[in-house]
Amino acid sequence: MDYGFSKEQEMIRKEMARFCKKELSREYVAWMDENVDFPPGELWEKFREIGIFQAYIPEEYGGEAISVLDSMISYEEICKASMSVALAVGASIGFGARFIGELGSKEQKEKYLPLLGEGKAKMCMALTEPAGGTDILGAISTTAEEKEGRWVINGEKVFITGAHASDYMITICRTQMDAKPSESLSIFLVPSNSEGITITRIPKISCHHCDSVGITFSNVEIPTENLIGTRNGGWYEMLTVLNPERIGCAVMGVGLMAAAYEDAFQYAQQRHAFGGPISRFQILQHYLADMYINLENARNLTYKAAWLCDQGKPYHLEATMAKLVASEGALHAGRFGAEIMGGYGICMEYPMQRYLRDAYQLQFSPISNEMSKNMLMQFQGLPKSWA
């Protein structure tokens, strides 16, 4: 067993850390958090210049096809600097490149993968509906009907990350009403500027500079060739594509935890009370020790899941555990990081309050921690405890 990064991987990490230090300074991230609902174009351009989007595209479409493990190593640094930016960049790559790369036709791959690789097309994924996200099969009611050589979409989606800034929405709809939901879903590529689309902001406490929005589709017409994958086969196709999303979300928790731990560790040494640094108080050391242990655990699980994925081995168990441990660890780190900083922990002047706010959304997105535990025991052979 070798738990270390290779020289190349260490270089990837260092380069992204250097990039983030320069382009995602604390001041700039705080400014974005208060002023924008998506990373500005000039920042997108800088990510484009370092080839971040290209890195994930298959080589035959002009990309570098780097491994999931390598991508997570560089992604952790972005997550540490700003989870909102990581989400914005990750949604386009994780949803756009994966759905089209895995399920797209040759024509779709030729048309869209180079655009994604050049960072010229932003994509999001619209699955969740107002009636519920955990029980999405029971809730989904957005329909796509084939009429006169077009698909016509009607319905409503909610919490769709980055949809307001996207060029295309990967949208999951029912295409057959008289079959089981799992055998009646199809996936579509919907141009975001299509007539009949209305976007509604959802103000929330977390990830201010990457909004998740509501979308209404009212008789939205798209060409028949915008079906991705097979008609009515979308549910099972989508599940295979979405598995690595849990690894990506786990790494967000790891990045948040690392940032909160480092800030709290440093603060505890600088802040004085009763004639010395507060870092000498055992209870605060215990808070830090718990954060440090959670971070190590979450990182190990996350990188193990990424490694298994690259080896073509089953990784759903590890990815689910990683997301759970990392999201809970991130919330704990924000909570106790703020505790260590006293009143300053909740002041906008310091990023600790942002880590705490951002960590909340990882508890139930993309899958809730309760549902994750249901699944873990189902994977272990216990009876399915839901439905």
Ligand SMILES: Cc1cc2nc3c(=O)[nH]c(=O)nc-3n(C[C@H](O)[C@H](O)[C@H](O)COP(=O)(O)OP(=O)(O)OC[C@H]3O[C@@H](n4cnc5c(N)ncnc54)[C@H](O)[C@@H]3O)c2cc1C
């Ligand atoms: C900020 C944010 C960004 C998001 N981005 C996207 C996106 O880009 N695209 C997209 O499609 N979706 C997105 N989502 C949706 C996300 O996937 C859902 O919020 C998630 O699936 C939970 O669904 P829900 O919020 O409807 O909660 P519900 O499903 O209503 O769950 C409510 C509670 O009931 C619990 N529960 C439900 N069923 C069970 C059960 N069987 N056993 C135990 N407990 C259960 C849940 O764990 C939870 O605690 C996002 C959500 C948020 C908040």
